[in-house]
Amino acid sequence: MMPFKDKCKLCGRVLAYGYLRRCWKCGQYFCLDCMVPDVSTGDTQRMTCLNCARRMVSPKAENKYARLTSYLKFRKAFTDSVSLTLAQIDGIIGDNLPIEAYRSTDWWANSPNRIHSKAWIEAGWRTVEVNLKEGYVVFKRIENSPRATITKERSENLPERPFQPVPARIKRMRKPSKTKLAKLYARIKNIERQRRNLLKR
Ligand SMILES: [Zn+2]
Ligand SMILES: [Zn+2]
Incomplete structure (x- = not known):
């Protein structure tokens, strides 16, 4: 009901x-x-x-997933595995995850080319379980993962997930109106x- x-x-x-x-x-x-x-x-x-x-x-597309990076970096000191609900991730990034995150496990793939997955890969984590029905994701720490070897780590550690290139999104750059922006901020x-x-x- x-x-x-x-x-x-x-x-x-x-x-x-x-x-x-x-x-x-x-x-x-x-x-x-x-x-x-x-x-x-x-x-x-x-x-x-x-x-x-x-x-x-x-005007500048700030990376809202940066907070997820810092959060996961912080957790790294204490644990190898982190399970987060999608609502918790919303809370961490202080924003709503896009609808694709709720609908498609592909969104959670460990792709080094997308801004959101880079957020956890660069923190030294990868997704190992995605349960959209129950709304949670499990991250596992990438062993010895300094930034420089991320690409190498990826190919060694992720044989179970074949790399699927994501069609590039064409971003239309339009000049935002200053008043529009000011009004929105005031309203929020x-x-x-x-x-x-x-x-x-
Ligand atoms: Zn919205
Ligand atoms: Zn409201």
Whole structure:
């Protein structure tokens, strides 16, 4: 049975399903206050959550997976194996994983060419188990993995996963409008403030 209500992933308000929309980019549900129409086309059929919108208009594409790298580097000192739920990873990177991460085990392949998998490979970890049904991933430490030998390590340690090249995504570079960006940031700030106030009560 579908629950009648759910939480907006950004502001945390609990609303009936009719008041929540799915972000076409990340696939999570948000209230309409936390969404904008598609940032490039203004298409209201493609509602975008503010997290994704911010990323799309942000001039420099910051690497949000850098936090996963630091987290895994930190864990390396204590353990050889780390199991994380997808929600925990959302928490670590402070953002939603893309919808592909929830749908496709390929997204979790140890590819040295993709920014997200590089995040764990460069930290000295590789994925050894992906369970999307239960929503968790197991990372295992790559033995003696200094940065310089990552490529070598890969070919030696990953015979079970044949390398599958990922079709390159064509990134359209468009000049973001400064006012658009400022408005988005202001809106996100405002929502965060409201959320904090809600929690205080
Ligand atoms: Zn919201
Ligand atoms: Zn989104």
